[in-house]
Amino acid sequence: MAGRKAIDQDVEAPASGRARLLEATSVAMREADNLDVPLSDIAAKAGLNAALVRYYFGGKDGLLRALLERDTENNLAELEHLLAMDIRPSKKLRYHLAGLINTYHNYPYLSRLMIKLLQEGTEEERQRIADRFLKPIAAAYEVIVRDGRAIGEFRDVDPKLLYFNVIGMCDHLFSSSVSLKYCYGITVVDDALKRQYIDQVVTIFLKGVLADDA
């Protein structure tokens, strides 16, 4: 059994065509800092024929929806896990903010991709995107704010507006990285800058910019 296990670990399964196309799309969007990447570029990057996009995803729309699914999976699972934990609401918010910023750091196009998929396709497709990817987050904010209010930890903030407060603040460093470049001369959000951003976002959400004794 030990020998079998060693062999399993040595032989890495090649990524499936599906996974390679998703990763190629993700890399292409990062490199272009844009959602509009040609299928031919994606296929070339994956080393596959562009016709496989139709085979695996039914077309480019399906590819984009599958990418949204891939990129949000961990974040949504973590949020569900957080909600179930026996910790203060402020701590849940803190962990969630850090998780979101890490997600946007990995997939800086993600917020724009979500908005694009809510703007395109049939009404049913848009609503399905919202039900699957937005509403779990919205529901979590309802719970966190309600629990935070109940123990007197939170102010009377509106959880619906908090959704826009949080997503906007966590995302903008990544969706507006051209501002970082042309205004501040910084071309990459490295780990140190990302950690600094997490710290500042957490401080502002929990305590604001005013000093404790101001």
Next chain:
Amino acid sequence: MAGRKAIDQDVEAPASGRARLLEATSVAMREADNLDVPLSDIAAKAGLNAALVRYYFGGKDGLLRALLERDTENNLAELEHLLAMDIRPSKKLRYHLAGLINTYHNYPYLSRLMIKLLQEGTEEERQRIADRFLKPIAAAYEVIVRDGRAIGEFRDVDPKLLYFNVIGMCDHLFSSSVSLKYCYGITVVDDALKRQYIDQVVTIFLKGVLADDA
């Protein structure tokens, strides 16, 4: 003279072709919730020939840059005025947040337009956009944070990151209005919702979500 004045007030000057094309572009972008609006639609909305875009602006890029100029003019002038006022830094930040949200409420495409113009054109054009429209805001945040720190009113926040904190939070309700629609069933940000958003953004920036005695 009284008669002359009355006549002047009665006879409203027709908007110039230039102003009508700018306003038509603005309205078209709002209606489409998208920056990609065809010149033919813009011209039809303005009641003018599309060839006038080249005449007035040199082309579509020039039209978009002129729209950015038009839409940010008041906000940049207000910011300069704010900086010169003899009030606390926290009050300057509060007024600035309200002014920005009002601006995004009027021109919900504005943040996306800024990013688009920083992603397109020559390096010189991009840098000119940043120098003209971003750097005055960045410089104002440096001053407000420095002054707020000096009198012990502010925490040790990074003004560079504060730029992304502020723009992201103020803009997202407007650039992601599809989320408001498909997640919450709200199709228009009316004045009451806008005021509520201003209140919540100001509270979070100044004091955070934690209750004063939490």
